[in-house]
Amino acid sequence: MxxxxxxxxxxxxxxxxxxxxxxxxxxxxxxxxxxxxxxxxxxxxxxxxxxxxxxxxxxxxxxxxxxxxxxxxxxxxxxxxxxxxxxxxxxxxxxxxxxxxxxxxxxxxxxxxxxxxxxxxxxxxxxxxxxxxxxxxxxxxxxxxxxxxxxxxxxxxxxxxxxxxxxxxxxxxxxxxxxxxxxxxxxxxxxxxxxxxxxxxxxxxxxxxxxxxxxxxxxxxxxxxxxxxxxxxxxxxxxxxxxxxYNVDSSTNSKKEVLNQYLEYVERQIHNGHNLSRMMKHLFGLSRGDKYAKSFRLKILEIIKENNLKNHKNELKELLVY
Ligand SMILES: Cc1cc2nc3c(=O)[nH]c(=O)nc-3n(C[C@H](O)[C@H](O)[C@H](O)COP(=O)(O)O)c2cc1C
The missing domain is CATH 3.20.20.70 (Aldolase class I)
Incomplete structure (x- = not known):
């Protein structure tokens, strides 16, 4: 049903x-x-x-x-x-x-x-x-x-x-x-x-x-x-x-939380052989309207170019305001 x-x-x-x-x-x-x-x-x-x-x-x-x-x-x-x-x-x-x-x-x-x-x-x-x-x-x-x-x-x-x-x-x-x-x-x-x-x-x-x-x-x-x-x-x-x-409280609190959970997912999926750039590109829109939106997007591009999430993960998180 x-x-x-x-x-x-x-x-x-x-x-x-x-x-x-x-x-x-x-x-x-x-x-x-x-x-x-x-x-x-x-x-x-x-x-x-x-x-x-x-x-x-x-x-x-x-x-x-x-x-x-x-x-x-x-x-x-x-x-x-x-x-x-x-x-x-x-x-x-x-x-x-x-x-x-x-x-x-x-x-x-x-x-x-x-x-x-x-x-x-x-x-x-x-x-x-x-x-x-x-x-x-x-x-x-x-x-x-x-x-x-x-x-x-x-x-x-x-x-x-x-x-x-x-x-x-x-x-x-x-x-x-x-x-x-x-x-x-x-x-x-x-x-x-x-x-x-x-x-x-x-x-x-x-x-x-x-x-x-x-x-x-x-x-x-x-x-x-x-x-x-x-x-x-x-x-x-x-x-x-x-x-x-629906008159129910959203369980999503912040963009930062969403980003944290998604990056954990990305790390798991890299181990399963999924492509980092395909997963990271979906994050471009997450900072839409934010103060550091452009820097956030540039950081994603850097991650994709270097094919390396680990080295930039914390910097990326800091670029989200809330
Ligand atoms: C990049 C892109 C790919 C699309 N691929 C499909 C598709 O696979 N199947 C489909 O039914 N519509 C596809 N569409 C059309 C969308 O489902 C939707 O009907 C269209 O974008 C209009 O809605 P929107 O103005 O909210 O974007 C695609 C649209 C875009 C922008």
Whole structure:
């Protein structure tokens, strides 16, 4: 049985929300729901990125995001992910990159709602954990609300109840993935309308959400918010989720404490063969807004360059004010 909610989620982000980043985020917020980077079914099946499934038990609740549209591959990968201990499996129907389009998955699947429904139904029937979808409002010139309405009407027949909506269109030709996260306009009102039209679905809104004030405004209209870049750039913003939205005292006291615990984790993981620079880069945002933020970031760069944490650990700690 689910013992978590998705009122606050951190978005899946390739090269960013790896197991180390998720460990760091969990030190800051006990409630936020975390997602892996997208893992393509092909690479999982051929064993290329089996290590991408690795996660720390402390990360729960954590969902894995799959990219694919081949039904038997999705079933196989869903089972594998459930065995690994993930709390949810999410299907990516939002990524517009050329590579992903060639593999016939991601945002281009918004044009094939029947296939998406079939994929999701098969995934759902093969596991006992929740299955969710992350999609866009539409693709290319399908700008009207009716496109989204039609997509969701068909896809919900799979029995999937959790819809994470990146509130802008995906442009399949002519915009890079990065531009696709900034240029198509955000239309939050479409997502609000979706919740009104499908009150039985759990609707989570994503795109351009900067802070907890924004989140509070959205939560009046939908069931949850998903924050991506803002949470990565300033992870400590998540610490107020518990006191502000759950009426419980945050167990996180200070950035210094978070840093101490994360550095202990890094030292353990170095022994397990993990890469120091990959783990340290997630700390860049921790000093955001602080007096010595720049020196803190420079110190991290020095640690990465010298591939040596031990010699600089105490200096790094001193650069955090509280
Ligand atoms: C570097 C980067 C990598 C991303 N990788 C993924 C991904 O693997 N799967 C996915 O569904 N979305 C991915 N996204 C999109 C985010 O999940 C999110 O939808 C988007 O950034 C908008 O939310 P934001 O404005 O809060 O960042 C990525 C975004 C960024 C910035």
């Amino acid at each position: 689910e013992t978590f909610d998705r009122q606050f989620c951190v978005a899946p982000m390739m090269q960013y929300t790896d197991m180390h980043d998720r460990y760091l985020l969990r030190l800051i917020s006990k409630r936020v729901f975390l997602y892996t980077e997208m893992i393509a079914t092909g690479s999982l099946i051929f064993g290329k990125c089996f290590n991408q499934l690795e996660f720390n038990t402390e990360e729960h609740p954590v969902g894995v995001q799959l990219g694919g549209s081949n039904i038997s591959d999705l079933i196989e990968c869903s089972k594998k992910c459930e065995q690994f201990g993930y709390d949810e499996i999410n299907l990516n129907v939002g990524c517009p990159s050329d590579r992903v389009q060639k593999g016939k998955f991601g945002a281009c699947l918004m044009l094939e709602p029947d296939l998406v429904a079939e994929c999701l139904a098969a995934m759902k029937n093969s596991v006992n954990i929740p299955v969710s979808i992350k999609c866009r409002l539409g693709v290319d010139n399908h700008e009207e609300y009716e496109f989204l309405y039609n997509f969701v009407s068909i896809v919900k027949q799979s029995g999937v109840k959790v819809f994470i909506i990146h509130a802008r269109n995906g442009i399949l030709k002519g915009l890079s993935p990065r531009q696709n996260r900034n240029i198509p306009p955000l239309k939050y009102d479409y997502v609000y309308r979706l919740k009104k039209d499908f009150p039985d679905l759990e609707i989570i809104i994503n795109g351009g959400i900067k802070n907890l004030d924004d989140s509070q405004m959205h939560l009046e209209k939908v069931d949850g918010v998903m924050i991506g870049r803002a949470a990565y750039d300033n992870p400590f913003m998540l610490k107020d989720i518990e006191p502000r939205f």
